[in-house]
Amino acid sequence: MGDTAYYIVAILVGAVTGVIGTLLHLGVDTLLHWPKALHRVIDDLVDVSVPQAILIAGGAAALAVVLSVWITRTFAPEAGGSGVQEIEGAMEGRREVRWRRVLPVKFCGGLLALGSGLVVGREGPTIHMGASVAQAASETLGLPVRETRGLLAAGAAAGLAAAFSAPLASILFVIEETRRQFPYCLRTYTAVMLASVTSGIVTEELTGRRPFMFVSVPELPLAALPAFVGLGIVLGIVGVGFNRSLVWSMDRALAFGRRTSFYIIPAVVGFVVGILLIVLPFATMGGEQLAVSLMSENLPLAMMALAVFIRFIMTMASYATGVPGGIFAPILALATAIGLLYGLVLDAALPYLLPAGALPSGALPALAVAAMGGLFSATVRAPLVGVVLIAELTGDYNAFVPAIVTCLFANLVADRLGGRPIYEVLLERTLRLAGEAPPVPPASERRQIGGWDQR
Structure with missing residues (x-):
């Protein structure tokens, strides 16, 4: 296939992925109105008490989560969780993208899981579906292995662009995250760019041209940068604790499911999520809009600490259910809460540490925005993507330098503590469960830095 034809295929993959990703996005947004609809129904039924209403909400969410898990385990077990590690495995030739079953299961299962209120992100399904669209095109056209793997990367980038309307970060994500697997050349790199940009254009045309998580951050003095080093x-x-806790929770849930039933934990987690949707909404859902609302709600320190704690627990529990869903969005929401909590603690402590010490005006939203990139860098270990992703998501560049500082130090500390990229760890776990040895890159392609393999 010539270059022009290959580029046209990449554009078509990006366009189709943009449409599918947007449909999932809009479907989830529509489904998440069900707690308000339940409120209206209950208001019309005078014989239903508040406790009964809460139990109804819990039962509805539990049913949706269990159904999502059943669809996934029955028809496409590889569609559970995030799709990133599956795509990386496919680009290494260790996993197969069975697009005929992954596409419908990822869409329907993701719609149920995200619509139930679970703390999972929509980017996992869209990335996997984008790669599935690419695999379908590759099989139809009979592309060779190298071109197929390049198109898989293009489809994954298009999926991320559809989820967050962040085409530049999507391109960088493929290059930085799949540095070991990506068949780098002008042709494949151009295909990734074309697919990502096309998906972003389609998404903007269908949903409107706006930053996904618009935030306004005032300029900060350079004297405030040490606060971002600490952050x-x-x-x-x-980030290191997050990654280890995520894998630990998945292993414990799997062991429990093997001993009893794989549907008990999803049912319990779904029931709890349904209750929290009514009594404590900020503890539920992927968290894209929560990250923005937290910056304007001015929650007290104790409530912000509760938000951090409960978001962490619910992220672990939600992902361990095995539904189709990602961890990008939950990471961003958790990071926002951590950044705000850090700012509140620092603001309370500064008067005791420095004469007339206080955080400058506008520091709290800047800390929240920088924290999103920082936690992403510490977990995914892609600091450049973290910086660019936050800039595209928020549409604000005043926090650009503080975000770079935060991402840099978060990445360095995670590296020193032996933290590894979460998707690399998840791929190794997937291969181990499938009875395969994890991939080991050649010594010529890596250098050891605190346990992190870098090209």
């Missing part, structure tokens, strides 16, 4: 250090520690 990066904190997030580096949290």
